[in-house]
Every structure is written in C-alpha cells, then in structure tokens.
Amino acid sequence: MNQDTTVATNWSGWRWRLLLLLPMVLAFGMGALLWKSIGTDPNRLESNLIGKPIPELLGPSLLDQQRLLQRSDLSGQPALLNVWATWCTSCAIEHPYLIQIAKLEQVRIIGINYHDKRPQAIDWLNRLGNPYAFTVFDQQGDLGIELGVTGAPETYLVDAAGIIRARHVGILNERTWPQLRQKYQQLIADVDSQ
Amino acid sequence: MIPELGHLALILALCLAIALAVVPLFGNATSQLRLQVAAHPLALGQGCMLLLAYAALTVSFIMDDFSVVYVVANSNSALPLPYKFSAVWGSHEGSLLLWVVILSLWTIAVSLLGKRLPLLMQARVLAVMGMISSGFLAFTLLTSNPFKRYLPDAAIEGADLNPLLQDFGLMIHPPMLYMGYVGFSVAFAFAIAALMDGKVDAAWARWVRPWTAMAWGFLTLGIALGSWWAYYELGWGGWWFWDPVENASLMPWLSGTALLHSLAVSEQRRLFKSWTLLLAILTFSLSLLGTFLVRSGVLTSVHAFATDPERGYFMLLLLVLCVGGSLVLYALRASTVRSRAVFNLLSRETCLLANNILLMVALAIVFLGTLYPLFLDVLGGERISVGAPYFNFLFVPIMALLLLLLGIGINVRWRAMPSQRLMHLLRQPLLWALGAGFAWPWVYAGAFNASVALAGALLVWLLATSVADLWQRVQQQNNAESAWWKLGASYYGMLLAHIGIGFTALGIAMVSHYSVEVSLRMAPNDKVNVGGYQFIFDGVKSIDGPNYSSIQAQVQVLKNGSVQQILQPEKRHYNAGQQVMTEVAIDAGLWRDLYVAMGEPLAQDSWALRIHYKPFVRWIWLGALLMAFGAGLAAWGKRHRFIPLPVAQTRHKGINS
Numbered sequence: 001m002n003q004d005t006t007v008a009t010n011w012s013g014w015r016w017r018l019l020l021l022l023p024m025v026l027a028f029g030m031g032a033l034l035w036k037s038i039g040t041d042p043n044r045l046e047s048n049l050i051g052k053p054i055p056e057l058l059g060p061s062l063l064d065q066q067r068l069l070q071r072s073d074l075s076g077q078p079a080l081l082n083v084w085a086t087w088c089t090s091c092a093i094e095h096p097y098l099i100q101i102a103k104l105e106q107v108r109i110i111g112i113n114y115h116d117k118r119p120q121a122i123d124w125l126n127r128l129g130n131p132y133a134f135t136v137f138d139q140q141g142d143l144g145i146e147l148g149v150t151g152a153p154e155t156y157l158v159d160a161a162g163i164i165r166a167r168h169v170g171i172l173n174e175r176t177w178p179q180l181r182q183k184y185q186q187l188i189a190d191v192d193s194q
Numbered sequence: 195m196i197p198e199l200g201h202l203a204l205i206l207a208l209c210l211a212i213a214l215a216v217v218p219l220f221g222n223a224t225s226q227l228r229l230q231v232a233a234h235p236l237a238l239g240q241g242c243m244l245l246l247a248y249a250a251l252t253v254s255f256i257m258d259d260f261s262v263v264y265v266v267a268n269s270n271s272a273l274p275l276p277y278k279f280s281a282v283w284g285s286h287e288g289s290l291l292l293w294v295v296i297l298s299l300w301t302i303a304v305s306l307l308g309k310r311l312p313l314l315m316q317a318r319v320l321a322v323m324g325m326i327s328s329g330f331l332a333f334t335l336l337t338s339n340p341f342k343r344y345l346p347d348a349a350i351e352g353a354d355l356n357p358l359l360q361d362f363g364l365m366i367h368p369p370m371l372y373m374g375y376v377g378f379s380v381a382f383a384f385a386i387a388a389l390m391d392g393k394v395d396a397a398w399a400r401w402v403r404p405w406t407a408m409a410w411g412f413l414t415l416g417i418a419l420g421s422w423w424a425y426y427e428l429g430w431g432g433w434w435f436w437d438p439v440e441n442a443s444l445m446p447w448l449s450g451t452a453l454l455h456s457l458a459v460s461e462q463r464r465l466f467k468s469w470t471l472l473l474a475i476l477t478f479s480l481s482l483l484g485t486f487l488v489r490s491g492v493l494t495s496v497h498a499f500a501t502d503p504e505r506g507y508f509m510l511l512l513l514v515l516c517v518g519g520s521l522v523l524y525a526l527r528a529s530t531v532r533s534r535a536v537f538n539l540l541s542r543e544t545c546l547l548a549n550n551i552l553l554m555v556a557l558a559i560v561f562l563g564t565l566y567p568l569f570l571d572v573l574g575g576e577r578i579s580v581g582a583p584y585f586n587f588l589f590v591p592i593m594a595l596l597l598l599l600l601g602i603g604i605n606v607r608w609r610a611m612p613s614q615r616l617m618h619l620l621r622q623p624l625l626w627a628l629g630a631g632f633a634w635p636w637v638y639a640g641a642f643n644a645s646v647a648l649a650g651a652l653l654v655w656l657l658a659t660s661v662a663d664l665w666q667r668v669q670q671q672n673n674a675e676s677a678w679w680k681l682g683a684s685y686y687g688m689l690l691a692h693i694g695i696g697f698t699a700l701g702i703a704m705v706s707h708y709s710v711e712v713s714l715r716m717a718p719n720d721k722v723n724v725g726g727y728q729f730i731f732d733g734v735k736s737i738d739g740p741n742y743s744s745i746q747a748q749v750q751v752l753k754n755g756s757v758q759q760i761l762q763p764e765k766r767h768y769n770a771g772q773q774v775m776t777e778v779a780i781d782a783g784l785w786r787d788l789y790v791a792m793g794e795p796l797a798q799d800s801w802a803l804r805i806h807y808k809p810f811v812r813w814i815w816l817g818a819l820l821m822a823f824g825a826g827l828a829a830w831g832k833r834h835r836f837i838p839l840p841v842a843q844t845r846h847k848g849i850n851s
Binding site: 016021027028037038087089127 | 428432435437468472475476479486503506507510514517518521522524528529566568569581582713802804
C-alpha cells in the first residue's frame, strides 16, 4: 500500500506527442462520419438482408407460451414485422397508427416483442389494443439479431414467401407509411395475380 | 420596422464579435495595452446588441407581427402572453438566438469578474469567446435568420406554438440547459488561452473551477427540468427515455462532472493538467455536438427540430473548425504542460482518477449507444441492437460503482493516507449503509429487492461518509465552534451535491421497482384501488381555454374513506393546429405521486383512464436540485478566487476540496 506511484509516463517525447494527436484524429474522423450522414434520412437504413428469407424458426408466441412460431405461420400472405417493446416510447407513439392501419387497411402485422418482459408486454396489448396477427416473444433478442434490428420501433416488409423486401427504422405514421404501403400493396397484388 | 432593427442589431453584434475575436489578440501580439483592454467594451457592446435583437424578436411576438416568418410559424393571436415570451425560443431560429444571447451574457460575466486576471489571459479568454460567438452569429444570420419577413403580404394568423411546448416546464427548460451548455464555453476559452500560453498552473485551475461549477449546476437543472417535463407532459409517466436528444445533454454533463473533479486535482496537486485541458475541450465539444444533433436531423428523435441539410453542413463546419482547431492546438502545445508528481495508491488523487475513468466509460457507453446508427455503415455489419435495456444494463452498474467510490473519495486525503485510519473512518458508515440497505426494502415493501437495497445502501453510505468526513474535519480544528464556518461554502456545496446524487439514485430505484400502473375503462361512479388509494371517476366536463377546448375528467382520490384531492386530467384540442394533447393530473408528494391521464373515449360516457402510483419519483429531481444548489454553493465559496494571490501563496495548499 505504501508504494508510491508515478503518474507521469516514462514514455519518450515523441510517443507522448503521438498520443496527444489522438483526440484530434478521432475528432476529424467523427466529423467526416457526421458529414456523410447529413441529409440522409435516418429512417432509411439499408439492410443486407433484403432479398433474404426470415429465419425458419421465429420463437415462442407472446400470448401463448406453449406455441412455437415458425416462418410457415405467415400463412402465405405478405406482412409487416414490427419490432416493439414496452420500454420504447416511440413505440407507444406508433402504436395507435398500427391499430389504425391494421383495422382500416387490413394490413397484416406481426409483432416482435423485443427484449421485454412477458406480463408487461401482454398488459400493454390489453391496454392499448392489439394490431398484431400474432407476436413473437423475443426476450433475448435472438430473432432481432438474425434480422439485424438496430432498435425499436423498426418494421420489415416480408412477402408471401417470407422474404424480406424492405426495412423501415423508426416510427410508422402518416408521413412514413405511404412509401411502405406502395410496396405492400404491390406484394398483395402479386399474391392475388397468382 | 422593429424586426429590421433587430436584424440590424444582430449584424452589428456579429461585427463586434469579430472585433472581439481579433482586436485583443492583436493587442497581445503587439503589446498594445489599449487594444488588449478593448476586449471589455467589445464584450459589453456585443451583449447589448444581442439583447436588443432578442428584445426586437420578443416584441414581434407580443405584438403578433405576422409579417415575420418565425412568428407566424410559432405563435398565434390567441396564444397566452407568457407563452409568447417562451415561444421566442420555441423553434430553431429563436433558440439559436437565445444560445448566442446566453453566450454573450457569459462573456460579459467573464469580462466583469475577470478584470484582475493577468491582462494577457483576459484578452485571450474573451477573444476565444468572441470567436465562438462570431461563428454562431454568422450561422444565425446566414442560414437561420429569425427576422425574415413575408413582405409585402403579411399572414393573417399564426400557426401557433406547438402545444407540447405550451407549458411552464418547457418555458424554463431551454434557457437553463443553454446556460449549462454555453457556460462550458468559459472553461473551454480558458483551456484554449492556457494552450496559447503553454502553461497551466494552480492559479489557472483556481479561476476555471467556479465557472465550471456554475455551468455544471445550470446543466444539471436543465436536464432535470427536461426530465420533469417529459414526466408530466408526455403522459407516459416515464422520466428518462434514453432518447438521442436526452443523451445529447447527458454527455456534456458526464464530461463536465469529470472536468470538475480533474480540475480539483490540477488545482490542489498540479496533476492531470493536460488531461484537464482535454476535458475542458471535450465538454464544450459535446455541448456543441448536442446542439448539432438536435438541429441536423442525423438521428431520429422524438423531439428533434425541423431540419434542413444546408444548416447541418454549416453547423458541422463550425463544429469542425471549433473542435478540430482546438484539438490541433492541443496536439501542438499540450506537451508543454506535462505534469510529474508522486502520490500514494491510497490517496484522493487515485480516487479522482478512478472517478474520471468511470465517468469516461459511462460517457463512452452513452456516446456509442446514441451515435451507433452512424457507425453501422463503417462497421459494415448490422448485428448490433441498442435501446433502453442496453443503457440500463451498462450505465447503471458504472454509476453504482462511482457512488461507492465517492464515499471513500470524500474521506481520503491528498497524497497519502494510512489505510488503518481510512478503515477506521469508514467502518461505521459501511455498517450503517449495509444495515439500512438490507432493511429498507423489507420495511417499505415487506420483501427483499436487490436494486432498491443497493440504492438505499448507497444513499446512506453517502450520507454517513459525508458526516464522518465533516466530523473529522471539525475535530481537527482547535475551536469547534468556528470550525463549522471555517470549512467554507465550497466544502458544504461539495457534500450537498454528492448527497444529491444519492437521492436521485434512490428515487430511480424506488420508482422503477414499486410503481403501480393501472389502465382501465371507467364509467361515471366507477371505483378503483391503486397503491392504497381509492379513485372514483365522476364523469367529464367541457372547458374552454384561451386557445383550446378541453374535456376534463373529474377523479376523486380517497384515502381511508376521506376525499384527499380531486384530480382533473384533460384532453385538449388546440384550435389553431387541430392537435389533441393529453394533460396529466398529478397529486405530487415527497413520498409518492398520484398520476392520472386520460385515454380514449369509450362507449356510454366511459373513458379509458391510466392511473399511476409513483413512489419517490420526486426524489429524482430533488437530488438534481441538491446537486445544482451544491454546485452554486461551491462556486460561491470560490468567488474570491478571481483575485490572483501573491506568488508565494499560490503554492500553499488548501485544507479541503
């Protein structure tokens, strides 16, 4: 305990100078990064997974613990996969709009309850209404990682075969839904024409 | 006419700011006293011009001058008068003006209180503040002029202020927050001045500490107000959402906290000097980053300003100039301020070093969690997921560790301390903390809860270690009566701020674990029991406000059969913008809040109501108030430090802090 500690490093001058350069380099790197991201819509994050199928096994159902949900539960219809959680404020803002499009536009929405607690999530649906055809209970975030989820809310458009066609990061509302709606209706039309 | 006057004043302010940035430094270089001292009238002149411009914009709001684009977008003739004052900073242009006005006020404060600093220092510090001001004034005038007009055709009516902002908390939240953000520019300016000088001594740290403490106190208040506002205005009962904009204000707070502590070491022990300089630059840079994130639209947030890429680029350029420039200077000059000293492993220096490391780790967690969408491209992968669970999982343990360390740090002395003596001092507080921590959840809820026990133990730990240190210091004095006074306001401020953080921690733990939330359909005369209270719904009333019409629910609150309170949550419909807002009704108390919010109307006079019982939620903000008050007290106790001491005395080390 009585050992004295010298704070100043024993590094030679040039090493020290190099270290002092580090904050500057980091700051300029950060600046370049921010420069690139200005003007790009933060809601539109391209996904590597577009064109790829969602996993075969989705996870347990939120409302029915015994049931294990699978890709086949999409039952051959295009759908939105909506990532939500009770800890996510934006999800609460988005929720009424999901109910609206599920009801009025007959959009099939599948919920992914992400990093959440079951009783709270069930309570949420009971209170605020349930726009989801079914909800996957993704407590560990495994499905989220498979899909490349970056946060909640986030929505994926999946076609009848379970292939991811589009991705939207952030809230769905009057402003953001129309872009996705177009693609959704196209998928519906594809199914109908077959 | 008045908007044009304001515009002219803004242009003149820019001219004076540029002069302030150039003239004193030129005076320094050419040793012309006249030019060096010109910094003071220039600072004053800039401030007056900005106040004039600000007054002009305020008058335009009060007179409902709907020829001004900014007024049309943010006001309405029916908007109540107090909100016309606060609507001035309700959106991007006006809040930017407020930002520069506050910067000019800090500049004037430095000019008035810093007259006894060495002349070279005065000139440098004020010039650096002039540079920042020039940049932001140019930004305002070129991209975000609040005085732009619709001429010759004025609008007939305004679009009204966003109803979310028509609220007392939001009236004072931005000015407080900006006082904090911008206040860190003083420490920044001092750091740049020191780098120009190539010298950081104890006197330098003495000057910077009170300014940093003031700015930190304001920022603490600003963040607390924002959290309080989110709690009662958004209607979800949450008080912190880890939203990018909230995180943007938390980051300079964390870095500012580290700066305050590292400054203490620089002053008392002349250590960590170049680190302190870097922290001063970092703290202000993070304040600027926060301003940038809110206004550039690079991140999605619930409460970001409307954005425009042109502004984003300009702002980023400003940021790169300011931050990049100062870090280049740092890279070139900081090697001259290396410190070399020796201290024992068991010393206050070690504790403060650990404090800085923990705070930097916490900062890194928040930084990465907030900006990760921007890094995704660079990293190539997308297998990252972040949200409130990420922050809670990583941030909370770091903070708990910090609080644990804090109790030791208060008691340990500079340089070295025998471990037996420290053990002796800390044994009792440790026993108290463990005992109280374990007992508390049992006493409160009849069952054990680890998080609550930990928070309870930490609060008691902080209280007990503070008392132990206070007692120890009083005992050391010869005359116990005067000893209480001799310790000084800064010392008590330090204790208060530290205890404040314990209060906040306990509030957070209690409200996170013992909140009760019920959401139900209620018809008139329906009853429900929540948290030991009975709530009776008496139906709704229609009410007309100045610029809205409202449906107000009447909810009686009973305890043991007697009526305590009638809560009246509202659903407001704002006429101008047609927005619907929920106004929560809260019965606030030190031990619990009762919180009622209206949901949707259901059939047959029944409504969806949300009733929360929130224990100890006030403690979160009470703790923040204590922290801010403590910081103010600390700054007050150090006010005499603006007077430089004779050389011999600056080497003397104070007994405390």
